[in-house]
Amino acid sequence: MSVQAPVPTQPGSVLADGLPAVAPPITTRRALLGLGLGNTLEWYDWMIFGLLAALIGPQFFPSDDRVAATLSALAVFAVGFAVRPLGGVLLGTIADKVGRRRVMLWSIGAMAATTLVIAVLPTYETIGVWAGVVLLICRLIQGASTGIEAPLSTAYAVELSPEGKEGRAAGLMSFFVNLGILLASLVSFLSSLALGTDAMLEWGWRIPFLFGAALGVIVVWLRRALPESLTEEDKSEAATQGNTIWGGIGKHWLGLVAIICVVGAAQAYNYAWNVGLPSLARGAFGEDPTLVFAITTGLAVVLLIGSPLTGALADKYTLSKTFMITRLMAIPTIFLMLLYTEPGILGFAAVILGGSVVLVLNMTLYNVVATSLMPKYCRATGVALGYGIAVAVFGGTASYLLVWLQSKGLDWVFPVYVAVLSAISVVAYLAARRSSGTFCGK
Template sequence: MPTDRSMTDSYTGDRNAKASKPGLLRRRRLKVSDVNVVDQPMLKKALGGTIVGNTMEWYDVGVFGYLITTMGPVFLPEADASVQTLFLLGTFAATFIARPLGGVVFGWLGDKIGRQKVLAATLMLMAASTFAVGLLPGYAQIGIWAAALLVLLKLVQGFSTGGEYAGATTFVSEYASDKKRGFFASFLDMGSYIGFALGAALVSVLQLTLGQSAMEEWGWRIPFLIAGPLGIIAIYFRNKIEESPQFQATLDAQEAMAADAAAGDAAVVKGPLAIVKAYWRQIVLAMILAAAANTVGYALTSYMPTYLTESKGYDPVHGTLLTIPVLVVMALCIPMTGRLSDRIGRRPVLWMGAGSTVLFSIPAFLLIGVGEIWSTILGLAMIAFPVTFYVANLASALPALFPTSSRYSGMGIAYNFSMAIFGGTTPFIVDALIKGFSNDMMPAYYLMATSAIGAVAIFFLPESARRPLPGSMPCVDTHAEARELVATQDENPLIDVSELPFEQQDAVDRESSRTAEGDLVRT
């Protein structure tokens, strides 16, 4: 077994060869004290606190998506029904235009002041803006300004959401152990689709009990107003969680080495433009993967009710009800595919998502076109199948593309720009394709094309299952695992000691020595 000194000497040549590059420090042999051991009670708190935010976000997405055919007459009563639908689909897409700005701002703040504070702020803003939608006057009260205010509030929602998903995935990925990261991160998307199903179920109940006339008059406000008390509960749980230990360790190391310009890992990268310049390959890769996955996801959740109502002749109630059981079953299956990715790897599971999208899209829309309830549910299930393999693993695969000190920023930029260009615009694009080509199968072709491109991107995705996050030390569940990891570090194919970050104590010692030398000089 090599000693600490021999290990240090083995890195001397590499260090001297790259001395001009910032971020390289003398790396020492991995010790038990270097390994992060998960605090299980805090992990449960962190998981619960982040899930409620994602549930809240998708509750709003579900509510708005299922109320599109109801809210059209409220805000544009004089327009044609197709114009009303396109306006509200465009308003939904406008939400995603603001997401990149939110991702940049909140991502930068999250890497600077911490994940927990920023995630609490995004949730407050999201809950407040959703609640405000329920208070909006309609066209009958203030004319076209009602539609303008709706767009404005949806932009605020998009801005806050820009920091939500990137922060939540970053937060949970940094809390979970390396061997269970896929499983725990997948709970975020399970919460997302449960939130969507809750919103859809509430809208369905209101439509059945109040009727379409009452829904257009005042009933549509209720789901948005409920977001107020739900948001207060969610904020309470989110404020109970603490900063992720891996980010805190990185933050402490940065502070200890503040006087050393050459110290740190990629943490020296500052600002959104510098992040893009340093990690443009990772950002492009993450954007393509997020686009492929969320095109299918948003087609299922946000567009399908409109598709069933406008193209397939279902009434608004059945257009909503038919998707709920599919969403619930899919949400419950998501942790299973997350666990599967921990066992066989992220890339194989993501390939299953891309391949099944290409394979199932045409049969799915053909079944929906039959017009029977059984065939529609089966078609929806065939669209939901690839989503379970896609979204469960993006939450763990994409954060692993970026180092700890720049992870929130990198995720915020990549994911939200992708959502602005592809994800949130999916309902608008497929609806326009159907009308432009007079072909109800256009959504299937669009999904197949995006997943074919996504499959190519998966080929270039580095495998991250059971491996430490870039810029972080290994993370395990127990102290016994930490001791075993250190003892087998030379034979472990999942651990590359040369790629691990500098030891924090080294940084502190260097800073202490520099301070002492300065004191002697002044004396």
């Protein structure tokens, strides 16, 4: 894929760090990989913690109750989401003022470093409560850095895409996101298959984290080849028109509300399928972890293949129409999880794979839809703020809420909750379009 930047009005002008004032087309393999693999790393690192929660829990939060230990790990998983809005606002403001490229480099560097710390972190048995404290700090840093990664990289791809090809940008970014999900499941599966359950519980869980840290070093190197999409002309135009970042967000407040709803519903569905149900299978129902990882790997393959197809669909039938239809399809599909309320690996497989097609339709489009609801001069901050709030409130709590409700015999509550969120997201999106319009896509 090659994405094109606008023609510069002042040829030869440069930014302070020596980059062109107007970004050249991204045509090199290194630059494309750097853009996409950042999303891969974010989702790999984030998903690996969720997938291994049932194994990590007893290492850092000792308990005689396996479900309680899993819930402790999932609570740390959820807390990491709480700082996403703060990280999104701080780093988004920098990205809107200084530029996209440097912020994307920082976010990936922080993610790689903290993943390495988790990989080598001593357990509770060795350093006591400090094990859990350091783990929590790492997750908070990861939450702050990833608060900007997904919304900013998607905005970056859209800004350098030809008009009318936003669906292709969505498909590209989603492909790399789902590559991260696939790698998380695949590395976990292969590690479990090679080492066995006992070794995975004792030390094998560290291997997937070491893999993520190594991937992070590669991504930082690749991203150094990225051009800057926020040009001097963009900054000058915003200043001339008196547009400020927070003034723009206030003006388009309904768009911010819609972003929260659009992202929140998709993330609640996503984390239920990719983290909540697998954690339920391993932590509460005692399913064979190797089989669970094999099934989640199959889910990731469906997501990976479906991403570019969904992007092409959006370009053919318009982004807005494709989004609304696929989001409404999520409402009945989420109730599939009611088929898995007791141990049984076949039931788990049927639910996970049965909901996979609708999941990929929703996960491919939500970030580009969110990007379309904010103008460029405040896009990084506005989308990151809405994304961070949505993921913290709805995504980060989804897996914990699902497992907790199941333990209380209230299995039916979670799908109703996600179905209502999905319906609200469509209404909010339509209201924002009517109020402010959209700033990319149709």
